[in-house]
Amino acid sequence: MQTILSLQNVTHYFGGLRAVYNFNIELPEGALWGLIGPNGAGKTTIFNLITGVYKPTEGKILFEGNDITGLKSHLIIEKGIARTFQNLRIFNELSVLDNIRVARHFRTNYKLNDSILRTKKFFEEEKRIKEEAYELLKIFGLQARMNDLAKHLPYGELRKLEIARALATKPRLLLLDEPAAGMNPKEVGSLMELIHSIRDMFKVTIFLVEHQMRVVMGICERIKVMDFGETIAEGNPDEIRSDKKVIEAYLGSEAGRC
Amino acid sequence: MDKIFNLQQLINGIQLGSIYALIALGYTMVYGIVRLINFAHGDFFMIGAYASYFIILFATMRGYHIPVVLIFLISMGAGAGAAVLANRIAYKPLRYKPRLSALITAIGVSMFIEYIFSALPVIGPSYRSFPNEQFIESKIFTIGTTTISNYAIIDVLVSAALMIFLTYLVKFTRVGMAMRAVSQDKDAAKLMGIDIEKIITITFIVGGAFAGAAGLLTGVSYPRIFPYMGILPGLKAFIAAVLGGIGNIPGAMLGSYIMGISETFATSYRSLLGEGIAFAILILVLLFRPQGLLGETIAEKV
Amino acid sequence: MKINRNLKLLFYCLIFYIIIFLMNRYNIINDYILHIINLSLVYVILTVSLNLINGFTGQFSIGHMGFAAVGAYISGIFTTLIWKINPSNPINYLLFFIALIIGSIAAGIIGFLLGLPTLRLRGDYLAIVTLGFGEIIRTIINNIDYVGGPRGLLGIPKFSNFTIIFIITIISVLVIRNIVFSTHGRAFKSIREDQIASELVGVNTTIYKVYAFTIGAFFAGLAGGLLCHLLQIAHPTQYGFMGTIFVLVMVYAGGMGSITGSIIAAFGLTFMSEGLRLLLKWIDDLTPNFPVGIEWRMVIYAALLIMIMLYRTEGLMGKREFKILIPEEEEK
Numbered sequence: 006m007q008t009i010l011s012l013q014n015v016t017h018y019f020g021g022l023r024a025v026y027n028f029n030i031e032l033p034e035g036a037l038w039g040l041i042g043p044n045g046a047g048k049t050t051i052f053n054l055i056t057g058v059y060k061p062t063e064g065k066i067l068f069e070g071n072d073i074t075g076l077k078s079h080l081i082i083e084k085g086i087a088r089t090f091q092n093l094r095i096f097n098e099l100s101v102l103d104n105i106r107v108a109r110h111f112r113t114n115y116k117l118n119d120s121i122l123r124t125k126k127f128f129e130e131e132k133r134i135k136e137e138a139y140e141l142l143k144i145f146g147l148q149a150r151m152n153d154l155a156k157h158l159p160y161g162e163l164r165k166l167e168i169a170r171a172l173a174t175k176p177r178l179l180l181l182d183e184p185a186a187g188m189n190p191k192e193v194g195s196l197m198e199l200i201h202s203i204r205d206m207f208k209v210t211i212f213l214v215e216h217q218m219r220v221v222m223g224i225c226e227r228i229k230v231m232d233f234g235e236t237i238a239e240g241n242p243d244e245i246r247s248d249k250k251v252i253e254a255y256l257g258s259e260a261g262r263c
Numbered sequence: 264m265d266k267i268f269n270l271q272q273l274i275n276g277i278q279l280g281s282i283y284a285l286i287a288l289g290y291t292m293v294y295g296i297v298r299l300i301n302f303a304h305g306d307f308f309m310i311g312a313y314a315s316y317f318i319i320l321f322a323t324m325r326g327y328h329i330p331v332v333l334i335f336l337i338s339m340g341a342g343a344g345a346a347v348l349a350n351r352i353a354y355k356p357l358r359y360k361p362r363l364s365a366l367i368t369a370i371g372v373s374m375f376i377e378y379i380f381s382a383l384p385v386i387g388p389s390y391r392s393f394p395n396e397q398f399i400e401s402k403i404f405t406i407g408t409t410t411i412s413n414y415a416i417i418d419v420l421v422s423a424a425l426m427i428f429l430t431y432l433v434k435f436t437r438v439g440m441a442m443r444a445v446s447q448d449k450d451a452a453k454l455m456g457i458d459i460e461k462i463i464t465i466t467f468i469v470g471g472a473f474a475g476a477a478g479l480l481t482g483v484s485y486p487r488i489f490p491y492m493g494i495l496p497g498l499k500a501f502i503a504a505v506l507g508g509i510g511n512i513p514g515a516m517l518g519s520y521i522m523g524i525s526e527t528f529a530t531s532y533r534s535l536l537g538e539g540i541a542f543a544i545l546i547l548v549l550l551f552r553p554q555g556l557l558g559e560t561i562a563e564k565v
Numbered sequence: 566m567k568i569n570r571n572l573k574l575l576f577y578c579l580i581f582y583i584i585i586f587l588m589n590r591y592n593i594i595n596d597y598i599l600h601i602i603n604l605s606l607v608y609v610i611l612t613v614s615l616n617l618i619n620g621f622t623g624q625f626s627i628g629h630m631g632f633a634a635v636g637a638y639i640s641g642i643f644t645t646l647i648w649k650i651n652p653s654n655p656i657n658y659l660l661f662f663i664a665l666i667i668g669s670i671a672a673g674i675i676g677f678l679l680g681l682p683t684l685r686l687r688g689d690y691l692a693i694v695t696l697g698f699g700e701i702i703r704t705i706i707n708n709i710d711y712v713g714g715p716r717g718l719l720g721i722p723k724f725s726n727f728t729i730i731f732i733i734t735i736i737s738v739l740v741i742r743n744i745v746f747s748t749h750g751r752a753f754k755s756i757r758e759d760q761i762a763s764e765l766v767g768v769n770t771t772i773y774k775v776y777a778f779t780i781g782a783f784f785a786g787l788a789g790g791l792l793c794h795l796l797q798i799a800h801p802t803q804y805g806f807m808g809t810i811f812v813l814v815m816v817y818a819g820g821m822g823s824i825t826g827s828i829i830a831a832f833g834l835t836f837m838s839e840g841l842r843l844l845l846k847w848i849d850d851l852t853p854n855f856p857v858g859i860e861w862r863m864v865i866y867a868a869l870l871i872m873i874m875l876y877r878t879e880g881l882m883g884k885r886e887f888k889i890l891i892p893e894e895e896e897k
Contacts, residue, residue, distance in 0.1 A: 056765055058761070077764075077769075078764045079764050079765075079767050079768055079770070082764075082765060082766060083767055087765075087766070088765060090762070094759045094761065094762035094765075095762070096755050096763075098754070098757075098822075099751070099754055099755065099758060103751055103754070106748065106751055107751050107752065107755040107766055108766040108767065110751065110752050110755075110766075110767060110768055111767035111768065111769075112767075113748045115748070117744065117749055117776075120743050120744055120747035120748070120750075121740050122743075123743060123892075127747070130748075131747075131748075131894060134748070170766060173766075174766055174767050298689075300689050300692075300693070353871055356875055357874065357875070360878065361878075362688060362689065363625060363692075364874050365874075366625070366689060366692060367813065367817065368870075368874040368875065370627075370810065370813075370870070371867050371870035371871040371874065372867075372871060374810065374863065374866070375864060375867035375868055375871060378860045378863040378864040378867055379860075379864050381860040382861045388860065501693075505690075505693070538704065539701075539704070542697050542700070542701055545693065545694070545697055546694070546697065549683070549690055549693070550682055550683075553686060553690060
């Protein structure tokens with residue numbers, strides 16, 4: 006099994022604050038792994054480092070064997086990594102359809118002069134993009150609202166839209182940042198099914214950050230636990246569930262607090 | 264070389280810097296607390312100048328003698344009043360709207376003030392000569408080849424006094440602490456029971472008052488006033504604030520003196536350069552150190 | 566037979582053109598009103614081009630007239646100082662177009678050069694830099710005697726007439742419209758909505774912001790060239806901050822992100838501005854003891870800007886368009 010993503014001794018400082026320390030991971034292709042930890046542990050920072058929002062102070066990040074450390078974000082996306090956000094970042098004033106189409110922009114094959122002159126190539130490409138976007142929306146059940154402005158969608162649908170948008174970039178690695186945040190139990194259930202089927206349907210490796218244990222324990226094959234920027238445990242759900250350090254990090258030392 | 268780097272120019276530069284500092288402080292304080300570049304700030308400066316102009320004229324015509332301190336207070340009051348009005352009418356309603364809206368509105372307020380002063384027949388668009396002699400008699404001191412006017416000394420001393428007052432206010436009073444809190448985290452400050460709008464109003468009052476004082480000092484030292492007199496000094500003071508680090512009070516002071524001295528030296532070398540140097544400083548700062556000399560970079564949370 | 570929407574649009578434009586042309590021909594509309602219409606059309610180009618940068622791409626550019634100045638002066642230099650041509654010879658119109666294009670390209674290049682280093686700045690800072698840029702351009706022009714310095718470039722031949730301005734305006738609006746309703750337009754809009762998210766779905770936001778700037782600058786230069794050949798003068802004060810405010814109010818009044826809004830606002834505000842000027846002059850004549858200066862016009866303008874920002878930030882149209890301007894392929 007090939008390693009699709011490799012982080013080697015990644016450390017990141019924000020000024021004097023150490024957000025991530027010596028983070029290592031060898032994520033195999035096709036895996037569904039989870040990253041958990043108390044608030045402020047550095048989980049989202051890891052995602053930001055992988056996707057080029059920050060350049061790691063130390064360490065290397067390799068994607069499919071290529072060094073992507075410190076590359077500009079849009080180039081990393083082009084290479085095949087996509088992500089969603091902890092606090093939704095949807096294009097609110099654009100339609101649902103356009104949200105998807107923006108994610109197809111870098112795979113769109115016509116130039117500015119084609120837009121201006123409305124050449125045959127323009128119409129062909131636009132038709133192709135629209136059809137592909139429509140199909141994608143159908144998978145997520147959003148096709149009926151494709152012309153509505155995104156800001157009019159309810160929260161649960163926006164979360165789905167963000168995942169759909171990330172998938173529109175045709176990634177091979179999908180990073181989901183708290184996909185279940187704010188969802189009720191029924192929605193969480195269908196989300197878990199959705200994530201599983203995404204992995205099979207789109208042939209992507211999935212790495213997710215989540216607080217809801219039901220999701221993590223339910224679908225992740227392997228889990229990494231962070232606290233204060235460091236990895237404190239790694240293993241399958243059963244191992245993690247009973248790991249002493251993990252319990253301590255979440256609930257405080259068993260030796261008791263006042 | 265001696266023509267440029269001489270004591271006379273240095274003194275002129277410090278005098279200019281002192282005035283810029285009073286204006287720059289207002290910019291930096293308001294930006295620090297509401298993240299707004301108050302384009303109209305230079306106009307509060309102008310209002311202060313006109314307020315003192317009319318009072319002195321009135322007093323002179325009627326033969327009254329109004330104490331110097333009172334005239335200062337009137338200019339400062341005029342500046343503060345204008346600031347509070349602008350805040351209440353135009354900025355407060357946009358407090359939680361996109362920043363660009365507030366910026367454009369500030370531009371509108373600035374234009375409105377300038378043009379209305381220009382249009383009102385009582386004030387009018389033309390230059391007026393400021394009655395500085397009636398305010399304080401001028402005296403010139405000479406040291407070798409260098410001349411210092413008592414106006415210059417007054418500018419530097421008054422400015423320094425106000426800056427000391429401000430430092431005291433911000434560092435050692437509860438109000439000052441509240442101001443610092445609000446500028447760091449508005450929501451947290453609110454949760455601690457601080458009345459945000461009151462603090463913002465106070466900030467505008469202090470900033471406006473300083474601008475008003477600067478207006479009076481400018482009228483005295485460079486006695487030509489006109490409705491658009493706030494534009495260039497306002498812009499340069501703003502650049503000075505950016506140079507020092509916008510939102511940073513010591514930065515505004517530092518930046519202003521650098522700006523004043525640079526401008527004076529540049530103008531003495533070639534008069535056109537004086538205007539250009541301000542823009543040159545701005546571009547250099549924004550390209551190479553946008554957070555300013557004493558400022559800190561604020562990253563956006565993803 | 567279904568009639569293509571674009572054809573319908575062009576047809577309406579043609580009707581408009583014919584009506585205005587004939588009304589002027591038979592003196593129902595005098596030359597003064599035609600002049601205002603010409604002015605409005607030039608402002609349409611300025612407003613739509615600024616809207617591309619500020620409204621669609623969400624940037625803070627407030628030095629737009631600086632680009633127009635580049636276009637005006639460069640094209641003016643060619644027609645007035647280098648080639649010294651005039652409209653009496655129809656072949657000279659070709660040279661005029663060439664001069665116009667050169668001016669526009671120059672403006673576009675300046676936009677590109679300005680955009681490259683500055684577009685990574687945060688909003689308010691970008692505003693200040695573009696403001697400074699506009700003023701620097703004005704100062705530079707003021708100090709070049711070859712183009713007349715503070716007196717301005719005089720004696721520019723009057724190549725701009727209703728027909729030429731109308732056609733160029735239509736083309737400009739359609740070009741920008743076509744860009745907006747394409748993948749490039751969607752890229753621009755995504756930057757406006759959320760630049761970080763945009764970058765993280767693969768849009769090269771830096772380059773696209775520069776594109777927006779460059780295209781906007783190009784069309785501003787085009788408008789500048791048309792303008793100076795209409796007024797027969799190019800003067801530094803026309804292209805200063807005040808000029809940009811004029812256009813900015815139009816963009817806001819019409820709606821940040823609406824081409825339709827920009828067109829309506831450009832016409833509306835140009836006519837209103839003239840109307841105000843006439844009104845104030847009339848009042849002034851009526852009251853000889855109470856001089857009413859033209860400054861009152863600007864006071865009203867400033868008040869209008871403040872009102873729009875306070876009470877209707879989205880302007881007339883918000884981000885909506887009249888149906889006829891939306892390309893059919895958008896809706897299928």
